[in-house]
Amino acid sequence: RIPVSPNEKVLLDTQDYQSQNLITHDGGSNIWKSVDFDGIDMGGTYNQWVDLDQGIVCRHRFIACDYNNQPQKNWLVTQYINISDNGVDELTIYMTFSSNTQCACQLSFSVWAYETNVINETGRVNNTSYSDTGVRLFHTTELGEQTTDSQRFTISSRGMYLSVVDGGSCTTVSRILVYYNVCPYQVFNMVVYPETVAPPFSNPQDRVVTGTCVNNSSPISGNLNQLECEVSGEWGVTQVMCSCNAGYENISGICEACMEGEYKALQGVDDKCIVCPENSNSTSVGALS
Numbered sequence: 001r002i003p004v005s006p007n008e009k010v011l012l013d014t015q016d017y018q019s020q021n022l023i024t025h026d027g028g029s030n031i032w033k034s035v036d037f038d039g040i041d042m043g044g045t046y047n048q049w050v051d052l053d054q055g056i057v058c059r060h061r062f063i064a065c066d067y068n069n070q071p072q073k074n075w076l077v078t079q080y081i082n083i084s085d086n087g088v089d090e091l092t093i094y095m096t097f098s099s100n101t102q103c104a105c106q107l108s109f110s111v112w113a114y115e116t117n118v119i120n121e122t123g124r125v126n127n128t129s130y131s132d133t134g135v136r137l138f139h140t141t142e143l144g145e146q147t148t149d150s151q152r153f154t155i156s157s158r159g160m161y162l163s164v165v166d167g168g169s170c171t172t173v174s175r176i177l178v179y180y181n182v183c184p185y186q187v188f189n190m191v192v193y194p195e196t197v198a199p200p201f202s203n204p205q206d207r208v209v210t211g212t213c214v215n216n217s218s219p220i221s222g223n224l225n226q227l228e229c230e231v232s233g234e235w236g237v238t239q240v241m242c243s244c245n246a247g248y249e250n251i252s253g254i255c256e257a258c259m260e261g262e263y264k265a266l267q268g269v270d271d272k273c274i275v276c277p278e279n280s281n282s283t284s285v286g287a288l289s
Contacts, residue, residue, distance in 0.1 A: 006184040007198075007233030011081050011091070012162075014060045014176045022060045023051045023076065033077040035125055049076040049166070065100055065170035074166040075112075075127065080119045081178065082159045087207075088180050090200035093162075094150040096174040099139045110165045111135035115157035124161045139171070146174060152201055181233035183209070188227075189241030190214045190253060196229045204231045213242035216255035218267060243269040247286035257286035265289055 014022070023032040034049040052061040064074045093111055112130040114123055123129040133153035140147050164173065181198035191211040199207050206228035219225055219242050228236035244255035247264055249272045258264050258273035263282050276282055282289075 005233075007181055008092075008179045009085070009182045010177055010179040011083065012078060012176065012178040014062075017060060023049060023062065031079045033075075033125060035075045035077060035127075036073065049074055049164075052172070062164075062173045063100065063171070064166040073127070076164040076166075076173075077124060078162045080124075080159055080161060083155075083157075085180075085182075085197050087197040088155065090152050090154050090202060091178055091180050092150055092152050093133075093135060094148070094175075094177040094179070095137055095164075096146050096148050097137065097139070098146045098172050098174070099143055100170045100172055107169065108136050108138040109167065109169055109171060111137070111151075111153070112163045112165055113153070113155070114161040114163070115155060116160065117158045119159075127163075130161075130163060139169075154200065154202060181231065183229035183233050183235050186235065187214065187253065188235070188238070190217050190244075190250070190255075191225045191227075191240060191242050193227055193235065198229055198233045199231050201231050206230050206236065211240070214253070214255060216248045216257070217242040217244050220269070241269070243267055244271070246288050249273045258282070259285060260287075263287040263289050 010016075017031065023034050049062050049064045052063055062076055064076070099107065111133050112127075113133050114120075114129040115131070116123065116129075120129075135151045135153055137149050137151070138147070140149075162178065164176070183193070183196045183198055185195045186193050188211075190213060192214060193209055193211040196207060196209050199205055208226050209229055211225040211227060213219060213225065219240070225240045225242065227238045227240065230236060244250050244264075245267050248255040248257055249264060250256075250269070260283060261276055261281055262273040263276060264271055264273045265288055
């Protein structure tokens with residue numbers, strides 16, 4: 001399953017990059033970096049993470065196949081990932097990958113994070129900056145067939161670098177996505193609810209959001225217009241609503257002022273503007289009488 005819904009806010013997708021070669025080795029200027037922290041070069045083509053699709057934009061597959069001298073420390077390091085929203089406590093990483101050979105090697109790899117509120121290129125390539133997120137991704141299919149897996153991990157900073165760490169496997173990664181859940185912007189019963197970061201699965205207490213009435217409307221009977229944002233990024237069920245003020249009528253969810261020659265005396269959900277009686281007239285829009 002590829003996250004595409006408005007409930008999932010994607011921070012990183014390897015198929016969104018326009019560059020023809022996404023990663024570099026040994027201090028180059030490409031966007032991602034491949035770093036061999038074990039310092040053991042067996043002389044193979046894929047002794048570090050390599051971009052298989054050089055020259056093709058929006059398609060990046062990464063391969064590492066260096067298992068003859070274990071343990072390995074082959075790190076695929078992302079660019080800085082900025083998290084602009086407040087309240088993001090948990091991210092989901094979604095990956096598609098496959099095993100390339102029958103070998104006496106590891107069948108899993110891990111994900112590590114260097115959390116920092118600012119860009120730090122020095123810390124980015126220092127493995128002591130990183131902490132284990134607890135994410136472990138395992139090959140569960142036959143040789144050459146793709147495995148898909150998604151796992152969550154907690155964060156406490158406004159940004160980070162992520163690293164996919166190969167400890168001695170033979171793996172091709174076809175796609176990486178990092179995202180978090182949000183309850184999307186919506187207008188419901190003439191109440192506006194802003195996009196809201198969903199609570200983390202690790203602490204699934206719904207977040208109560210107070211909406212605002214659309215222009216020229218007011219809550220009905222002092223209603224607080226509150227709605228719960230759930231962990232899945234779905235809005236809860238509500239009966240709250242606003243209605244158009246006196247002098248305004250509901251036209252497809254928008255409160256439009258009564259035209260000249262019409263009036264509306266009271267606030268109401270279904271009340272429409274009324275044509276003035278004979279021998280009377282309203283000389284301005286939005287008339288109450």
